[in-house]
Amino acid sequence: MSSDFLPYGRQQIDDDDIAAVAEALRSDYLTTGPRVTAFEEAFATRMGVKRAIACANGTAALHAAMLALDIGPGDVAIVPSITFLATANAARFCNGWVMFADVDPATGLMTPESLTEAIIRTHAIGMTPRVVIPVHYAGQICDMPALSRIARDNGMFIVEDACHALGSIDSEGFTVGACEDSDMACFSFHPVKTIATGEGGMITTNDPELEKRLRRAVCHGMVREEADLTDPGLSCDAEGTRLPWAYEMQALGYNYRLSDIQAALGLSQLTKLDQFIARRRHLAGLYDEQLNDLSHLTPMSHLVGQSPSLHLYVVQIDFEALNKPRQQVMAELANKGVGTQVHYIPVHHQPYYKRLDAELELPGSDTFYARCLSLPLFPTMKDKDVTRVVNALRDVLVE
Numbered sequence: 001m002s003s004d005f006l007p008y009g010r011q012q013i014d015d016d017d018i019a020a021v022a023e024a025l026r027s028d029y030l031t032t033g034p035r036v037t038a039f040e041e042a043f044a045t046r047m048g049v050k051r052a053i054a055c056a057n058g059t060a061a062l063h064a065a066m067l068a069l070d071i072g073p074g075d076v077a078i079v080p081s082i083t084f085l086a087t088a089n090a091a092r093f094c095n096g097w098v099m100f101a102d103v104d105p106a107t108g109l110m111t112p113e114s115l116t117e118a119i120i121r122t123h124a125i126g127m128t129p130r131v132v133i134p135v136h137y138a139g140q141i142c143d144m145p146a147l148s149r150i151a152r153d154n155g156m157f158i159v160e161d162a163c164h165a166l167g168s169i170d171s172e173g174f175t176v177g178a179c180e181d182s183d184m185a186c187f188s189f190h191p192v193k194t195i196a197t198g199e200g201g202m203i204t205t206n207d208p209e210l211e212k213r214l215r216r217a218v219c220h221g222m223v224r225e226e227a228d229l230t231d232p233g234l235s236c237d238a239e240g241t242r243l244p245w246a247y248e249m250q251a252l253g254y255n256y257r258l259s260d261i262q263a264a265l266g267l268s269q270l271t272k273l274d275q276f277i278a279r280r281r282h283l284a285g286l287y288d289e290q291l292n293d294l295s296h297l298t299p300m301s302h303l304v305g306q307s308p309s310l311h312l313y314v315v316q317i318d319f320e321a322l323n324k325p326r327q328q329v330m331a332e333l334a335n336k337g338v339g340t341q342v343h344y345i346p347v348h349h350q351p352y353y354k355r356l357d358a359e360l361e362l363p364g365s366d367t368f369y370a371r372c373l374s375l376p377l378f379p380t381m382k383d384k385d386v387t388r389v390v391n392a393l394r395d396v397l398v399e
């Protein structure tokens with residue numbers, strides 16, 4: 001493999017990011033402190049949402065969202081099958097049931113039709129759907145107004161898995177995370193995502209009651225605010241005055257906190273979000289232009305009216321017609337210094353989930369999975385790297 005190997009994704013960490021982390025390390029706070037609060041406030045402002053709650057990673061964000069909604073045994077979460085495992089697992093952590101929805105084979109997104117179909121399947125097994133978790137796959141945005149209408153008509157909550165879509169703007173001009181059509185949105189700051197904190201996550205919401213429940217879920221189920229304390233025998237002295245150390249555990253919670261060290265990196269990275277988005281959009285535009293005449297390959301689809309901040313650039317390749325298996329294409333590209341990845345194996349095919357429902361067939365997800373390939377896309381890529389990837393594909397995609 002060549003030394004200038006292009007991975008499918010990677011972080012951009014600059015000297016000012018490193019300086020921000022060093023400053024945090026020299027401060028009094030290593031765990032949750034003022035930088036976490038500042039990161040939450042800056043993130044909420046940037047997304048155009050009332051509240052943002054920082055947490056340990058995107059998986060913790062999704063789990064906390066399920067805890068905040070009191071998802072439990074007997075509750076069904078509808079999740080698209082083309083996603084990372086964590087979307088479905090979040091409901092299982094709470095012993096909720098997962099019903100997988102199919103996706104549009106061109107985009108990998110859950111659609112109003114596939115949500116409706118999953119709701120019908122849920123009722124058919126005598127269960128009630130309580131929450132839908134649309135995934136904004138690769139940074140493209142699901143049809144949230146339509147999904148939310150269907151969800152609300154069926155008495156369901158809506159939690160967006162926005163881990164791929166930091167900075168994406170919908171056709172009405174709302175940034176993903178503004179929660180215009182949802183109860184909560186969850187983000188990840190894993191290094192291949194749009195901004196990085198190492199591990200890290202955020203949940204956004206406009207609902208102050210959900211904010212309280214989320215904060216409790218990510219910090220041991222504990223509350224400290226005077227207004228939230230319910231047991232005077234525990235929290236007050238004989239005269240009814242609040243004890244300075246008072247705290248109560250009101251629900252089972254986790255240590256899912258973000259540290260100030262990570263928040264320092266997040267705050268610094270957030271100042272560069274627009275720059276990262278612009279670079280990703282520019283590189284995706286170059287791919288669109290240069291990939292339009294390759295045999296057996298369809299460039300990434302684009303949804304009308306949206307300005308996505310693409311986390312992945314995913315092409316569709318007809319490997320059958322090409323008569324070359326995907327693993328061979330990936331190996332030949334890797335030999336030319338081009339890293340690729342497959343996002344994702346449909347989650348309903350995983351052995352764990354097959355134990356829940358072995359019969360389920362989702363043809364859109366299968367078609368999408370059979371053809372998808374993620375090409376390198378990250379802000380430090382040069383324009384000429386795109387040409388290198390396209391030339392490598394041109395060489396490899398010959399029968």
Ligand SMILES: Cc1ncc(COP(=O)(O)O)c(C=O)c1O
Pocket residue numbers: 057058059060083084086087135161163164187188189190199200201
């Ligand atoms: C769609 C999706 N949901 C959830 C997650 C979980 O995020 P994290 O890795 O930060 O736990 C990821 C991350 O890979 C993801 O891609």
